[in-house]
Amino acid sequence: xxxxxxxxxxxxxxxxxxxxxxxxxxxxxxxxxAAQFSAGRTRAVLARVLGPQLxxxxxxxxxxxxRARILKELAAMDVPARTQTGMSCYSAPRWHFLPCGTVTNxxxxxxxxxxKTILLMAHADSVAAGPGAADDGSGVAIxxxxxxxxxxxxxxxxxVIALFTDGEEADLLxxxxxxxDPVAKAGIGAVINVEARGNEGPSxxxxxxxxxxxxxxxxxxxxxxxxxxxxxxxxxxxLPNDTDLTPMLGLGVPAYNFAFIGNSAHYHxxxxxxxxxxxxxxxQQGEAALAVADRxxxxxxxxxxxxxxxxxxxxxxxxxxxxxxxxxPLSVVAFVLIALAGWRERRxxxxxxxxxxxxxxxxxxxxxxxxxxxxxxxxxxxQADPSFAHPLWLRLSLAFAAFSAALLTARCSGAIACxxxxxGLAIVCxxxxxxxxxxxxxxxxxxxxxxLVTMRGARKAALFVSALVALVIWIGLNQGxxxxxxxxxxxxxxxxxxxxxxxxLPLMAKASGWKPTLIVSLVLSVTFAVAAGLQPAYSERxxxxxxxxYAERDGKAFWLVDAGSRLPDRLREAAxxxxxxxxxxxxxxxxxxxxxxxxxxxxxxxxHRGDNQVSxxxxxxxxxFVLLMPARxxxxxxxxxxxxxxxxxxxxxxxxxxxxxxxxxxxxxxASGTLAPLLLETYAQGLPPEGARLLAARPRDAVPSQSGDRxxxxxxxxxxxx
Numbered sequence: 001x002x003x004x005x006x007x008x009x010x011x012x013x014x015x016x017x018x019x020x021x022x023x024x025x026x027x028x029x030x031x032x033x034a035a036q037f038s039a040g041r042t043r044a045v046l047a048r049v050l051g052p053q054l055x056x057x058x059x060x061x062x063x064x065x066x067r068a069r070i071l072k073e074l075a076a077m078d079v080p081a082r083t084q085t086g087m088s089c090y091s092a093p094r095w096h097f098l099p100c101g102t103v104t105n106x107x108x109x110x111x112x113x114x115x116k117t118i119l120l121m122a123h124a125d126s127v128a129a130g131p132g133a134a135d136d137g138s139g140v141a142i143x144x145x146x147x148x149x150x151x152x153x154x155x156x157x158x159x160v161i162a163l164f165t166d167g168e169e170a171d172l173l174x175x176x177x178x179x180x181d182p183v184a185k186a187g188i189g190a191v192i193n194v195e196a197r198g199n200e201g202p203s204x205x206x207x208x209x210x211x212x213x214x215x216x217x218x219x220x221x222x223x224x225x226x227x228x229x230x231x232x233x234x235x236x237x238x239l240p241n242d243t244d245l246t247p248m249l250g251l252g253v254p255a256y257n258f259a260f261i262g263n264s265a266h267y268h269x270x271x272x273x274x275x276x277x278x279x280x281x282x283x284q285q286g287e288a289a290l291a292v293a294d295r296x297x298x299x300x301x302x303x304x305x306x307x308x309x310x311x312x313x314x315x316x317x318x319x320x321x322x323x324x325x326x327x328x329p330l331s332v333v334a335f336v337l338i339a340l341a342g343w344r345e346r347r348x349x350x351x352x353x354x355x356x357x358x359x360x361x362x363x364x365x366x367x368x369x370x371x372x373x374x375x376x377x378x379x380x381x382x383q384a385d386p387s388f389a390h391p392l393w394l395r396l397s398l399a400f401a402a403f404s405a406a407l408l409t410a411r412c413s414g415a416i417a418c419x420x421x422x423x424g425l426a427i428v429c430x431x432x433x434x435x436x437x438x439x440x441x442x443x444x445x446x447x448x449x450x451x452l453v454t455m456r457g458a459r460k461a462a463l464f465v466s467a468l469v470a471l472v473i474w475i476g477l478n479q480g481x482x483x484x485x486x487x488x489x490x491x492x493x494x495x496x497x498x499x500x501x502x503x504x505l506p507l508m509a510k511a512s513g514w515k516p517t518l519i520v521s522l523v524l525s526v527t528f529a530v531a532a533g534l535q536p537a538y539s540e541r542x543x544x545x546x547x548x549x550y551a552e553r554d555g556k557a558f559w560l561v562d563a564g565s566r567l568p569d570r571l572r573e574a575a576x577x578x579x580x581x582x583x584x585x586x587x588x589x590x591x592x593x594x595x596x597x598x599x600x601x602x603x604x605x606x607x608h609r610g611d612n613q614v615s616x617x618x619x620x621x622x623x624x625f626v627l628l629m630p631a632r633x634x635x636x637x638x639x640x641x642x643x644x645x646x647x648x649x650x651x652x653x654x655x656x657x658x659x660x661x662x663x664x665x666x667x668x669x670x671a672s673g674t675l676a677p678l679l680l681e682t683y684a685q686g687l688p689p690e691g692a693r694l695l696a697a698r699p700r701d702a703v704p705s706q707s708g709d710r711x712x713x714x715x716x717x718x719x720x721x722x
Contacts, residue, residue, distance in 0.1 A: 001513025007504055008403055014471050015399075018479040022202060023225045023316030025287055027279045034152035037145055037290045039283035045073060046133065046141035046274055053131040053273055055708070056124075058101050058167035058174075059623075059658030066124055067106060070164055073144050074108050077151065079162075081108040088167065088177035089638065089645035090247065094240070096650050099171035100640050101624070101658040105178055106164040110147050111297075113159035116189020116253075118296045120146065120160065120289070121175070121244050123168030123195075128685050129547075129708035130272040132169075134260075138277060139194035140164060142286045149290050156297035158189060168244050170657035175244035179251075189301045191255040193245040194289055200278035201262025201483055202227035202316065203285035207236050207245060209255035213309035213323055218299065219256070220321070222291035225284055226313035230324075231477070234435025254304045256292055258285055262483045265388070265542040269703045310438045314472060320442060327437045331426035334444040338423050341451035342416030355414030359421040359502050365405035366498035370490045373397050373529040380533025384565050385488040389542035389701075390535040394487045397528035402497040404521040406505060407514050415463055415506035419447045422470070422502070439477065443470035443503065460507070467503035474500030537565070538701040545705040546571070548694050550595060550687050551587070553714035557595035559694065560584065560712075567591050574697035586628055586679055586714075595690070600713050603682050609720045614675065616666040616717070622682035624661050627654045629678050634671035640664055678717040683710045 029040035049069045056062040067083070074081040084107055089100040106124065122139030126132025143162050150160060165174030179185045191209075205228035208215050212233075219228070245257045260281040266272050311321035322330070377386040377394055387394035426440035447466035454462040478496035487493060508514070538544040546568075549560040561567060563581030571577070575593040583589050603620035618625070629635060635647045638654055641664055656664055662682075687695065687709050695709075 001517055003511040004517045014475045015479050018476040021315060024280050025225055025283045027283045035149055037149055037286040039279040042141045042145045042282050042286060045144050046137055049140055050133055050137050050274060055128050055131055056126050057128045058103055058125045058170050063125055070106055077148055079108050079110060079147060081106055086177060087641045087643040088173040090172050090176035091645055091648045093648050095648055097653045098638055098647050098651050099655045101167050101170050101173050101656055102660050103166035103174045103177050105166055105174045108162040110160040110162050111156055113157055115158050116301055117187045118158050118160045119188050119191045120162045120293060121193045123165045123244055125166050125169050127169045127268045127706050129704040129706055130268055130270045133272050133274040134196040134199040134277050135272060136196055138196050138282060142194050142289055145286055146290045146293060158297045160297055165244050172242060172244055172247055175247045179247055188251055188253055190253055190296045191248045192289055192293055193243055193257045195243050195259040197259055197261040197267055198264040199266050199276050200281050201260045203258050203260045203288050205258055206232040207257035209249055211305050211307060213306040214304045215254055216309045216311055216321055218295050219292060220319045222295045223288045225316050226319045227316055229312040230310045230435035234433050258288055260285055269705045310434055312438050324434050327434055327441060328430040331423060331430050331441050334448040335423035337448035337452050338419045341455055354412040355417035358409040358413040359418055362405050362409040362502055363498045366402045366494040367491055369401035369405060370398055370494035373401055373525060374490045376529045377533035381537050382566055383537035386537050387487045387532050388537050389539040391487050393528045393532035397525045397532060398490060398493050400521045400525035402494055402501055404518055404525060406501040407518040410505045410508035413505035413509050418502055418505050439473055463506050470503035471500045540701050544702040546702040547704050548687060548709045549712055550691055551712040552598040552600050555598050557598050559593040559595045560590040563589045563591055568699050570697045570699060574694050603715055605717055609722050611722050612670045614668045614719055618664045620662045620682050622662050623659050623684045624657045626681045627678055630676045633675055636671050637669045639667040675719045680715045680717055681712055683712045687711055
């Protein structure tokens with residue numbers, strides 16, 4: 001029993017080391033040397049740029065004031081800057097939505113040079129619901145401090161330009177608009193984008209351009225504190241998420257994307273304020289951006305193109321990496337060496353089959369118990385994400401569940417079988433998901449020779465060292481992965497814990513006292529799950545996201561509230577909302593309550609029809625609109641105020657996200673000659689006066705997020721015959 005609990009304490013210690021022992025920078029104050037990046041100076045710049053910390057989405061008056069403050073900061077550093085204004089649309093192949101809007105970018109000429117340009121990017125706009133201090137005011141301030149430090153350092157071969165984009169939150173409109181300038185587009189040699197999806201934690205290099213082996217070498221040589229992995233790249237390319245780097249990746253130039261993601265509870269909410277940003281995150285992100293920019297401006301950019309790499313950081317201190325082309329052969333070598341190490345083991349075929357079955361059984365048990373325990377907490381709490389505000393109890397529950405699964409499977413496990421699974425999965429990942437391969441390959445490369453040389457003795461020491469490597473890697477992923485979506489994404493927690501514990505199975509196999517240890521572990525896992533369910537799901541620091549909407553359609557008015565979680569009682573009573581949400585046609589799923597008769601002024605739309613073309617003259621008082629159309633109409637292109645954009649295949653919606661869209665001229669071209677009515681949703685920020693009672697009923701532990709509270713008018717547009 002002592003061995004089992006000692007191993008459990010070892011795992012807990014590695015988790016704590018991953019959480020609190022990462023290599024993080026010292027925060028430098030305003031008096032730091034001029035050539036160094038200073039979070040103290042960055043905070044002062046951020047305060048000046050944000051001013052009163054108000055939302056400043058694209059097209060807003062506050063957005064204009066933020067740009068004026070950025071231009072003032074650049075002028076104080078004698079950095080020439082200009083603005084670039086115009087209508088922009090951006091169509092991504094996988095989107096069924098074509099966003100548009102009028103944006104104003106700031107283009108700053110940081111330093112002259114020859115050859116291709118190093119482009120530094122951050123977006124100056126925020127979402128409508130919050131002031132955007134971290135996302136992406138922090139990026140703006142980091143760029144301004146980086147510009148100051150680069151000028152203090154001097155030197156450099158390539159010209160450096162800083163691009164402060166507008167309309168990123170409206171779907172990358174500013175970055176796309178910059179690329180409409182053919183001279184600017186052709187001049188780009190490398191790109192660094194600075195982002196945030198939270199307000200604390202390490203600054204992750206989570207995305208690069210393809211062929212990144214030498215980019216990672218440059219990062220490793222210049223950045224003092226690492227936070228990166230090829231797994232992040234593997235995951236991100238499969239997600240529907242985008243940043244301003246997305247349009248730039250099509251250029252095929254070297255590119256880096258940095259972000260800190262801790263405490264995403266504040267992301268895109270009114271709590272995204274300067275005082276909530278961790279200065280260490282600013283320091284680390286700024287040091288990384290400055291180091292990479294400084295090296296890029298003197299690099300031979302043509303030499304940075306290479307094959308891809310597989311890599312991961314270890315506690316922010318080391319960055320082991322290999323060319324991706326080496327992953328498969330090394331995985332095969334590790335598998336063969338481990339198999340040879342077990343060649344002389346004499347096991348009956350039944351025991352061998354049982355040993356081979358234990359690793360997948362362990363992972364399956366971890367995942368299954370995770371669903372059961374999370375489901376128990378959900379049932380008790382009544383909320384879909386019961387650990388959102390207080391994750392400790394569910395984290396402990398899932399940890400003891402994974403430990404219980406390891407206890408159950410350890411008795412029939414075998415050292416060679418466990419490590420053959422590691423090496424075998426390294427082979428599979430090398431073929432199907434190379435970014436994940438180092439999580440299996442690197443421990444296997446340690447275990448294979450150790451198991452081979454200890455065929456005649458000292459096997460326990462070899463197993464312990466091998467397990468230690470696997471635990472540092474997998475428990476580090478377990479700890480670092482939680483900020484992505486919290487414990488609502490509990491399979492990420494249980495699977496990563498399971499693979500870490502897989503390396504311990506051989507050391508647990510013959511330990512005494514496993515039955516009472518299992519009973520205690522199971523009891524604790526259930527107890528902590530119950531405690532998680534009894535905790536309030538939300539708090540003022542980690543609030544529920546709850547947008548309120550007033551909508552009119554077909555002469556009727558409705559109150560709509562987001563259906564992502566259970567509606568607070570006070571809010572339900574304020575407008576007699578039903579207990580369950582319902583589907584609202586063409587709009588989504590909401591809690592719906594009647595709001596009387598429609599009283600808003602209907603938008604005036606003049607419609608003109610050609611053969612396969614429809615022109616709309618807008619006359620509304622809205623802040624923006626969304627135009628919905630049936631897929632069978634086969635939209636080919638859109639022209640808004642003279643800017644024509646080809647639509648992606650299957651596009652069924654067009655958005656125009658800035659106030660000037662209220663009087664837009666829109667021309668739609670279709671492949672089909674048979675056109676059904678269009679549906680126009682115009683929206684304005686905020687609620688009408690009668691919404692005051694709902695605003696008062698929204699509890700303190702609930703906030704608007706993303707687009708915020710809105711007033712929506714839905715109008716059917718009949719298409720006349722040609």
